[in-house]
Amino acid sequence: MLGTASTNGYFTRLNPAWEQSLGWTREELMAAPFISFVHPDDVESTTESAIGLATPGSPPAISFENRYRTKDGAYRSIEWTTVAEADVLYFVATDVTERRAAQTADEEAEQLIHRSEALHRTLTANLPDTSVFLLDQDLRVLVAEGEAIRRLPWSDEDQFRGRKVTELFGEIPDDVVQLSIDSYRAVLAGERRAFEFLSAGMTMAVQAVPVRADDGTVESALVVVRDVTERTNAEQLIARRAQQQKAVAELGHFALQSHDLPGLMAEAASTATATLGVEGAVVFQLGEGGESVSMVAGAGLPEGSLGPRRFPLSDSAEVGYTISTGEPVIVEKMETEARFKPSLEVLELGVVSSLSVPIEGRSRPFGVLNVHTYEPRPFSEDEVDFLTAIATLVAVAVERDREEQATRHAALHDPLTGLPNRTLVLDRLGQALARRRREGVEVSVLMLDLDRFKNINDSLGHAAGDEVLLAVAPRLTDAVRPADTVARLGGDEFVVICPDVDGTRGATEIAKRLASAVNRPLMLNSGEHFFTVSTGITLATSDEDSPDSLLRDVDAAMYRAKERGRGRYELFDDAMRTGVMARVRTETELRRALDRGELTVWYQPVIDLETGRPVSAEALVRWEHPERGLIAPMEFIPVAEETGLIAELGLHVLEQACRQTAAWQRQLGRPLGVSVNVSGRQVSNPAFPTQVAEIVERSGLRPGTLALEITETVLMDDEADSPTTVLGALHEHGVTLALDDFGTGYSSLSRLKNFPLDVLKIDRSFVSGVETNADDRAIVKATIDMAHAVGLKVVGEGVETTEQGDYLRASGCDQAQGYLYARPQPAQAITEFLAAP
Ligand code: C2E
Ligand code: CA
Ligand code: CA
Numbered sequence: 001m002l003g004t005a006s007t008n009g010y011f012t013r014l015n016p017a018w019e020q021s022l023g024w025t026r027e028e029l030m031a032a033p034f035i036s037f038v039h040p041d042d043v044e045s046t047t048e049s050a051i052g053l054a055t056p057g058s059p060p061a062i063s064f065e066n067r068y069r070t071k072d073g074a075y076r077s078i079e080w081t082t083v084a085e086a087d088v089l090y091f092v093a094t095d096v097t098e099r100r101a102a103q104t105a106d107e108e109a110e111q112l113i114h115r116s117e118a119l120h121r122t123l124t125a126n127l128p129d130t131s132v133f134l135l136d137q138d139l140r141v142l143v144a145e146g147e148a149i150r151r152l153p154w155s156d157e158d159q160f161r162g163r164k165v166t167e168l169f170g171e172i173p174d175d176v177v178q179l180s181i182d183s184y185r186a187v188l189a190g191e192r193r194a195f196e197f198l199s200a201g202m203t204m205a206v207q208a209v210p211v212r213a214d215d216g217t218v219e220s221a222l223v224v225v226r227d228v229t230e231r232t233n234a235e236q237l238i239a240r241r242a243q244q245q246k247a248v249a250e251l252g253h254f255a256l257q258s259h260d261l262p263g264l265m266a267e268a269a270s271t272a273t274a275t276l277g278v279e280g281a282v283v284f285q286l287g288e289g290g291e292s293v294s295m296v297a298g299a300g301l302p303e304g305s306l307g308p309r310r311f312p313l314s315d316s317a318e319v320g321y322t323i324s325t326g327e328p329v330i331v332e333k334m335e336t337e338a339r340f341k342p343s344l345e346v347l348e349l350g351v352v353s354s355l356s357v358p359i360e361g362r363s364r365p366f367g368v369l370n371v372h373t374y375e376p377r378p379f380s381e382d383e384v385d386f387l388t389a390i391a392t393l394v395a396v397a398v399e400r401d402r403e404e405q406a407t408r409h410a411a412l413h414d415p416l417t418g419l420p421n422r423t424l425v426l427d428r429l430g431q432a433l434a435r436r437r438r439e440g441v442e443v444s445v446l447m448l449d450l451d452r453f454k455n456i457n458d459s460l461g462h463a464a465g466d467e468v469l470l471a472v473a474p475r476l477t478d479a480v481r482p483a484d485t486v487a488r489l490g491g492d493e494f495v496v497i498c499p500d501v502d503g504t505r506g507a508t509e510i511a512k513r514l515a516s517a518v519n520r521p522l523m524l525n526s527g528e529h530f531f532t533v534s535t536g537i538t539l540a541t542s543d544e545d546s547p548d549s550l551l552r553d554v555d556a557a558m559y560r561a562k563e564r565g566r567g568r569y570e571l572f573d574d575a576m577r578t579g580v581m582a583r584v585r586t587e588t589e590l591r592r593a594l595d596r597g598e599l600t601v602w603y604q605p606v607i608d609l610e611t612g613r614p615v616s617a618e619a620l621v622r623w624e625h626p627e628r629g630l631i632a633p634m635e636f637i638p639v640a641e642e643t644g645l646i647a648e649l650g651l652h653v654l655e656q657a658c659r660q661t662a663a664w665q666r667q668l669g670r671p672l673g674v675s676v677n678v679s680g681r682q683v684s685n686p687a688f689p690t691q692v693a694e695i696v697e698r699s700g701l702r703p704g705t706l707a708l709e710i711t712e713t714v715l716m717d718d719e720a721d722s723p724t725t726v727l728g729a730l731h732e733h734g735v736t737l738a739l740d741d742f743g744t745g746y747s748s749l750s751r752l753k754n755f756p757l758d759v760l761k762i763d764r765s766f767v768s769g770v771e772t773n774a775d776d777r778a779i780v781k782a783t784i785d786m787a788h789a790v791g792l793k794v795v796g797e798g799v800e801t802t803e804q805g806d807y808l809r810a811s812g813c814d815q816a817q818g819y820l821y822a823r824p825q826p827a828q829a830i831t832e833f834l835a836a837p
Contacts, residue, residue, distance in 0.1 A: 131220070208223045283296050355387055444538065708737055
């Protein structure tokens with residue numbers, strides 16, 4: 001009986017003999033697992049044998065016996081001889097039930113032959129690469145069949161019979177002959193053997209098992225020889241691939257964990273040499289412009305070949321060719337290469353064969369990964385795939401590195417001009433100061449602010465403003481040395497750090513150079529423009545200087561240049577230092593004062609000139625300094641404005657004033673107004689209107705009773721952003737807007753028409769002059785008339801005498817405030833005055 005089974009334990013093919021012997025149809029036998037027909041007492045031993053057969057590394061040929069169920073419920077003794085090949089089991093099954101009863105030796109021998117013949121026919125019919133021998137105790141061939149046999153000089157099968165197995169070996173090396181003889185002897189002694197040998201470039205696998213007689217003695221050896229050359233090659237390929245995959249995986253792991261790009265490239269090169277077994281590997285990086293390359297990493301290279309040295313791409317034709325094709329390039333023999341002209345260096349190095357693959361970046365190629373040998377060596381497809389995988393990992397890391405660099409650059413640079421930003425300026429200044437301490441160099445900082453830049457923004461729009469900044473930036477950069485840093489702090493404010501200057505003289509020279517660079521006519525889309533620049537200069541003078549203090553000093557100097565008429569430079573000097581120091585002190589104290597609630601609000605009533613009754617009060621901040629006593633606003637408001645503390649201070653005053661006035665309103669039962677001074681910094685904050693509305697809401701102030709006072713400089717400031725939108729929003733929230741100190745600036749009433757104003761306050765200096773100065777009288781009268789003409793109410797400020805008050809009333813002025821009526825006082829002190837009928 002012959003058959004095949006699959007490793008899942010089912011028969012897959014059976015010859016008709018089965019049906020006669022067991023009574024089952026072949027379909028019935030194939031429908032259930034092989035083991036289900038086995039006698040319960042034999043299941044265990046059968047399973048063991050089957051496991052032995054399936055265990056990797058054990059010889060895949062085995063014999064065993066068991067009792068097998070017939071259709072009528074009886075059992076027959078079956079002897080199985082099984083050979084496993086891949087996932088098919090080939091077997092010869094012999095019904096030995098009768099033999100168990102009585103058997104002659106002749107019959108047995110006959111049967112053995114039959115059995116073996118059947119077996120080898122089965123095997124060779126299905127396995128073209130397999131040969132089968134049956135050897136007797138003298139190692140003589142009883143049966144020989146199969147492909148390998150047919151290659152031997154004996155054409156007829158019969159010629160094998162009776163020959164010594166050693167005669168069949170032919171060209172096989174002596175040691176293999178010896179191994180074979182030893183193995184077969186062992187098999188004939190009852191053992192199982194398996195071995196492989198190489199012969200004429202082929203790998204042969206041998207399995208040998210004893211074939212036993214009924215009494216258990218070994219009567220012959222069954223030898224199965226297979227040509228496994230292909231399998232072995234495949235296995236080697238698989239092993240090589242596995243090794244390559246492992247190498248790629250390890251490198252990928254490295255790439256994920258580390259952000260060290262040079263380290264990764266070095267690792268890539270050494271992985272490539274180790275895995276491919278080549279002499280050298282190089283990572284070529286393409287230069288920015290794509291015209292040059294440099295060797296940035298490598299393995300197995302001569303000393304000193306790596307480095308920043310760039311050479312023209314034309315001198316490295318292999319790299320250029322790989323980049324231009326974008327494909328892997330295999331060179332079998334460098335000397336006879338025809339697609340490109342090999343570089344002299346490569347030839348001198350003695351490179352014979354090479355493989356180059358491109359390292360592709362997302363937007364542009366990064367470079368080439370190359371491996372090479374000094375002996376001729378072919379490169380297979382899977383090796384190309386491997387090197388490409390390595391190159392891809394490098395490419396991914398390069399991309400990531402580029403992105404990280406871009407992010408870092410964005411964090412440290414101004415997006416408009418690409419110049420360093422404040423963060424980088426502070427860093428560079430820190431470095432410069434450290435160098436000053438170490439080497440004693442002189443460090444200078446210049447701050448430049450374009451004069452009347454805001455005019456461009458206001459009249460021509462922000463795009464034109466950006467155009468100016470973009471044009472000015474390179475002029476500044478070109479005017480200084482490469483070691484100097486030109487940065488943009490924001491707006492039209494530039495900073496130049498010179499980490500090594502020739503004292504004050506050197507620094508002023510630089511300031512002059514920068515100024516004349518800016519002064520050159522500028523062609524914009526809108527036409528030709530001329531700019532001047534106000535420059536502050538400072539030099540680090542002590543080890544105490546910090547980046548922050550230098551920026552503060554140079555800012556003070558620049559501010560001085562602006563004050564003194566623009567288009568000039570000013571050196572930070574001792575006087576400024578004293579001023580700055582005082583301001584720094586005030587700032588620190590002011591911060592503390594805010595926290596400790598030392599800032600209180602006093603009030604000065606405003607009188608209706610027609611009725612003589614108080615209609616509102618102006619809130620005026622006071623600082624109750626624990627040591628210095630009461631401090632007037634002029635001493636600290638400018639500092640608060642400069643440092644930005646004004647925002648917090650302003651909201652504090654507003655909150656107190658609204659709450660106090662709401663209390664008065666409830667107490668007096670009339671809509672008393674309150675006027676709060678605000679500075680430019682507050683009005684340029686877009687969040688300000690909402691903050692005001694919230695405070696009014698919270699305080700319970702009657703609607704329409706809050707006025708905010710701004711000065712004309714706030715409206716006319718050509719350096720600040722236009723406050724028009726903020727004022728408009730405030731107006732919409734029901735806030736009255738008053739123009740403070742009118743007459744001290746240069747603005748004309750016609751220009752003020754553009755702003756949503758309700759009240760005009762004539763400055764004290766005009767009011768105090770009306771008794772003595774005819775001009776002042778005329779100005780006051782004209783101002784009142786004109787203000788009324790454009791619908792503004794007028795308040796006279798600083799009225800100290802009855803004459804002044806009378807003149808204002810006679811001129812039609814609506815309201816007035818001044819010492820004549822009441823001085824600014826704390827809230828409780830003034831309640832009585834406000835309550836007067
Ligand atoms: P201002 O808005 O012009 O305020 C009027 C100033 O004139 C007050 O000075 C006031 O005391 C003073 N004054 C009032 N009547 C007379 C008078 O008859 N004769 C004289 N000689 N002076 C008179 P003060 O309180 O020192 O305030 C000075 C400036 O400080 C204010 O000028 C205002 O611009 C600013 N200021 C005061 N409080 C605040 C505030 O809370 N925020 C802001 N941003 N500025 C404030
Ligand atoms: Ca005021
Ligand atoms: Ca005023």
